[in-house]
Amino acid sequence: MTPDAFLSLLHDHWPMTLAALDDGQRVRLHDALHDLATADDGRSVERALRGLRMQLRTLPPDHPVSQELGGTVRYAPGARATTIDRVLLGELLNVFAAPARGPGDLRRAAHDRLWEVPALGTAELVPEAAHDTAAAGLIRLSHPGVEDRYPRFQFMPGTGQPLPVVRRVNHILMADKDPWGAAAWWLGGNRWLAGVPAELLGAVPDEDLARAALELVAG
Template sequence: MTPDEFVALLGDHWPQTLEALDPADREELAVLLRGLASAADSQAVQAALRRLRRLLRALPDEHPVTLALRDGVRFAGSTDAADAPGVDRLPVLALLAALDGPPEPDPLRARLLAAPSLAAAEVAAGPGEPGLIRLRHPELGDRYPRFQFATGTARPLAVVGRINRLLMADRDPWGAADWWLGRNRWLHGVPAELLGSVPDEELTRAARELVEGD
């Protein structure tokens, strides 16, 4: 990953990145971006990128920037700072300009977070329960959408766990939550609202249709 690709990655997910960081981290992010924009040589660029990567460890595990940095290659030239590429200052300055105002809320995430949910401490199986959708609320921390549990309890529903694994909720919890909480044309309704009234097999087929259709 080149420095410019790294900056472009941040730009692609800028609102979500700012939303996931606390005020102190956003202030430090601004300082580090100014340092990157003013870097005079390739060594300074690489040092700024290393500091940025350390700061971005504060992002949730499922954040797209976290996943890209975990799965991607190291910055081009990082083994030889003398030959490392520089960085285009204009995209960095654009990110800094966006930092001057409050982060724009993501309407999809706002809708999903508004749905009934449980805190991690309320989940009987514990935060590490496989197959559960875990959404990061900027103020309330980890939240587990309520539809995943039997009515009036914190007991996970087996069919939800099976479907969540089909939807790869561990990698894309927001996408999986959107499937459950959005209207499904195949089912003619909202999957989360159909739990218990539509056979589990039919819900599973609808999820598999989405996955195999991709």
């Protein structure tokens, strides 16, 4: 993974990342990002990148960013680390310039992102799925005062029929107890699968998806 790809991954999971850290860890993460932003040569950029990755090692092992921390950083030929995306870096730092946000606020921001993914309502499900969603093994996302949403990737295209592999993996992920965590797994990057699980449905063997979920649970 290149430095820019790593920053892009961090950007995609930024609210979830900050929500997983305590106040002291967020301060140290800010300092590491600031060091990267002010680095003015290849050597200092590489040193700042190492410091940033070190601060992120406090993330839970199932966090999408954690899954990339053990990988080797690769650079474009002749470019080394001086090709850092300063726009992305600035957006990450801008969060710290905003009014302080507690873990609850950041967790809600992560939930809001998941809430916006394409989804079906209860009326769009096939009768057997709508009758007993827990038994059907579906991720059901709930917000007070609005209809529950069922992320669209769980169903056969053009239907409200659940995919058997999704129900199997959701059972492994205990989606009935933690639907938001299960949704984050499906819709986040996965190092074991080298992609986003929801986007790999039908493209990789069902066994690979189940094995990747078991790797998370075992971890």
